[in-house]
Amino acid sequence: MLLFSHMKQSQLFAKTQKNAPKDEVSLNAQLLIRAGFVDKLMAGVYTYLPLGLRVMKKIENIIREEINAIGGQEILMPTLQPKENWQKTGRWDTMDDLYKVKDSSGREMALGPTHEEVIVPLMEKFLNSYKDLPFAVYQFQNKFRMERRAKSGILRGREFMMKDLYSFHLNEKDLDEYYEKAKEAYFKIFQRAGLREITYYTFASGGSFSKYSHEFQIVAPSGEDVIYICQKCKLAINKEIKDKIEKCPECGGSDFKEEKSIEVGNIFKLNNKYTAPFNLGVTDEKGEKKEIIMGCYGIGLGRLMGTIVEIYHDERGIIWPVSVAPFKVHLLDLGQKTEAEKIYQELTNKKVEVLYDDREISAGEKFADADLIGIPWRVVVSKKSLEKGGVEVKERQAGKIEVMEIKKLLEKLEK
Amino acid sequence: MLLFSHMKQSQLFAKTQKNAPKDEVSLNAQLLIRAGFVDKLMAGVYTYLPLGLRVMKKIENIIREEINAIGGQEILMPTLQPKENWQKTGRWDTMDDLYKVKDSSGREMALGPTHEEVIVPLMEKFLNSYKDLPFAVYQFQNKFRMERRAKSGILRGREFMMKDLYSFHLNEKDLDEYYEKAKEAYFKIFQRAGLREITYYTFASGGSFSKYSHEFQIVAPSGEDVIYICQKCKLAINKEIKDKIEKCPECGGSDFKEEKSIEVGNIFKLNNKYTAPFNLGVTDEKGEKKEIIMGCYGIGLGRLMGTIVEIYHDERGIIWPVSVAPFKVHLLDLGQKTEAEKIYQELTNKKVEVLYDDREISAGEKFADADLIGIPWRVVVSKKSLEKGGVEVKERQAGKIEVMEIKKLLEKLEK
Numbered sequence: 001m002l003l004f005s006h007m008k009q010s011q012l013f014a015k016t017q018k019n020a021p022k023d024e025v026s027l028n029a030q031l032l033i034r035a036g037f038v039d040k041l042m043a044g045v046y047t048y049l050p051l052g053l054r055v056m057k058k059i060e061n062i063i064r065e066e067i068n069a070i071g072g073q074e075i076l077m078p079t080l081q082p083k084e085n086w087q088k089t090g091r092w093d094t095m096d097d098l099y100k101v102k103d104s105s106g107r108e109m110a111l112g113p114t115h116e117e118v119i120v121p122l123m124e125k126f127l128n129s130y131k132d133l134p135f136a137v138y139q140f141q142n143k144f145r146m147e148r149r150a151k152s153g154i155l156r157g158r159e160f161m162m163k164d165l166y167s168f169h170l171n172e173k174d175l176d177e178y179y180e181k182a183k184e185a186y187f188k189i190f191q192r193a194g195l196r197e198i199t200y201y202t203f204a205s206g207g208s209f210s211k212y213s214h215e216f217q218i219v220a221p222s223g224e225d226v227i228y229i230c231q232k233c234k235l236a237i238n239k240e241i242k243d244k245i246e247k248c249p250e251c252g253g254s255d256f257k258e259e260k261s262i263e264v265g266n267i268f269k270l271n272n273k274y275t276a277p278f279n280l281g282v283t284d285e286k287g288e289k290k291e292i293i294m295g296c297y298g299i300g301l302g303r304l305m306g307t308i309v310e311i312y313h314d315e316r317g318i319i320w321p322v323s324v325a326p327f328k329v330h331l332l333d334l335g336q337k338t339e340a341e342k343i344y345q346e347l348t349n350k351k352v353e354v355l356y357d358d359r360e361i362s363a364g365e366k367f368a369d370a371d372l373i374g375i376p377w378r379v380v381v382s383k384k385s386l387e388k389g390g391v392e393v394k395e396r397q398a399g400k401i402e403v404m405e406i407k408k409l410l411e412k413l414e415k
Numbered sequence: 416m417l418l419f420s421h422m423k424q425s426q427l428f429a430k431t432q433k434n435a436p437k438d439e440v441s442l443n444a445q446l447l448i449r450a451g452f453v454d455k456l457m458a459g460v461y462t463y464l465p466l467g468l469r470v471m472k473k474i475e476n477i478i479r480e481e482i483n484a485i486g487g488q489e490i491l492m493p494t495l496q497p498k499e500n501w502q503k504t505g506r507w508d509t510m511d512d513l514y515k516v517k518d519s520s521g522r523e524m525a526l527g528p529t530h531e532e533v534i535v536p537l538m539e540k541f542l543n544s545y546k547d548l549p550f551a552v553y554q555f556q557n558k559f560r561m562e563r564r565a566k567s568g569i570l571r572g573r574e575f576m577m578k579d580l581y582s583f584h585l586n587e588k589d590l591d592e593y594y595e596k597a598k599e600a601y602f603k604i605f606q607r608a609g610l611r612e613i614t615y616y617t618f619a620s621g622g623s624f625s626k627y628s629h630e631f632q633i634v635a636p637s638g639e640d641v642i643y644i645c646q647k648c649k650l651a652i653n654k655e656i657k658d659k660i661e662k663c664p665e666c667g668g669s670d671f672k673e674e675k676s677i678e679v680g681n682i683f684k685l686n687n688k689y690t691a692p693f694n695l696g697v698t699d700e701k702g703e704k705k706e707i708i709m710g711c712y713g714i715g716l717g718r719l720m721g722t723i724v725e726i727y728h729d730e731r732g733i734i735w736p737v738s739v740a741p742f743k744v745h746l747l748d749l750g751q752k753t754e755a756e757k758i759y760q761e762l763t764n765k766k767v768e769v770l771y772d773d774r775e776i777s778a779g780e781k782f783a784d785a786d787l788i789g790i791p792w793r794v795v796v797s798k799k800s801l802e803k804g805g806v807e808v809k810e811r812q813a814g815k816i817e818v819m820e821i822k823k824l825l826e827k828l829e830k
Contacts, residue, residue, distance in 0.1 A: 048491040076463040101516045
């Protein structure tokens, strides 16, 4: 990741704000706008400012590592998609949140809300033999959905960054095996994003071809979804299908706890739903044509970022987990520029990601901004701290302040 | 960059092809499609396959490093842009390659072909004082332009990845200084992409507010542009404005050479063209409102990639410069799997980017694919090479074959 690893706050154009826009009702967007991570262009459409883009890139890299680890090959498919492909799958007329656009010749196209209509015909060009299977491809790509109500900040955008993974298989057993691998990769991703403890693997409606799909639901008071968590095995059932299910499909338990939650990922066994319309197949060992089946696996990056904010904040601001924080250290100079600059240089040399508040404003304003922005380690250089032999170190999460020798600080943060 | 640093070719789903689609007339897309770098979804709309995405990411990182070095702050703006902003600048009705889309309420939006209409109102929220200036922001973002003829492969897309940088200034002198910095950064980028020798800084029409804009034109027989290169100072003039200019605006020379060329970048002094409609200003030292002026600076990433292919190829395929090659080494196993696997492991351990052709196909097919894909170093492990004491090393560019001890090879490639 070749982002800046350090930055002076005086140079950061996106400043913190006292108030979020009045029409912004969601907590995640309110905090992210006030702290200078995102800007709202219109309902459901946001600009990612320098701090926000850094968080997005960290999330992207966590996901990339885990999807590469299960053999995903990264590609990048287009937004503009031909109407004919959407007609073949029958979704041109049935998907009501599809944005449609015309080119100069009057030809109609869709703005991709998902990419089955691109990936399947693409595979037709490369797949010949059963020996080519299984495999999986994925992308980080900007999606478009015509949301009627876009009131949830970056949790539900009209335009949003998504990781979508597609896997291709000869038979159900093979798909089942990959599905389990993807599930484990997803848990690793949510673990690394600091959310594992409150992530529930959730049975949800599977459409017409598989009994269930699965969602990764994060328990959160602000969630738009409702899940029922089995108190025996800790799997959950989405309210959408709860009526049809009496006992836990996993363990047979019947003691459920209702919780509000946010869906941060979902995985589907699509079977031949999209391969059949495009007649996608390969020749088997006997030289006969054989249908291919598919799985698909999504994570919304903005939604994950917004969820982290919904979970990790207090009345003063955001509390980022280190793994996705825009910087590791927030260095505050309180009138001791020479010493602060020196520490900034040393952290930079050690490649510790640091935001250095070198602005000429009051200590109170600097503390308030640091709490709002929510970088994990706050390091204060003041006359008082230097007299005590070092710097004041505060963990945003724990809130405990400790005076530390500069040498010890550098050792601690380098790890 | 967290892409795979190594890959087995047997697992790469995007295979080479004998023929490009019949409707693909451009050389860059023909080669890139045949070699498995891109796929054409429709005219001017391409998918980047694993090898192609790796090249794009390398180009992106070169640009990112050089733009960060001149103080650019990276952000990410949306594709969907409100009609009102485009009406304010007068471009809603005048820009004829603007894609327009409606949401469910009938509200009209543009698909961003450029981002002045987003960045200027964004700045209104953050800029207060003259002390906030100058600064520059940029993004890598997917652009949309309704091209009437999209026949140039990835050189001219309807949808294309672009780096767009915007700078903000209090006065012309400050803008001029930043403009020079951006120019130098651009030359560094084209230098690193292997194109510096044939890149010409070119005077072009500047619109209504500055006398000239400047383009970075690469001399290429397939270019759609025509430039006149001053034989004295090596600056060039775009044919568009040549009629109005008799002598070189730089040195006064009048001996010009006509060349076909591809525009890979352009830089504009916009002055107050977009800041005035949004009334973007700051208070100066005296507390009075002062207008801000702007510069903008673009590079199309796909266009740069396509240009590299137009320049660096021979009758057998692409010849990537090392800096943007999808891998550094193409390792070919010709029936010596044990030894080849060992070398693959050692290269991987040393973090040398390697594509390992472990497929069970003929030597001829492997050689043909290696030439088509165009990775800088081809390393062949065969019975013959092992008998001679090592591996056969061939530089794609030079074409000279050398037998080398494995130990020496590892030392050589590690550098």
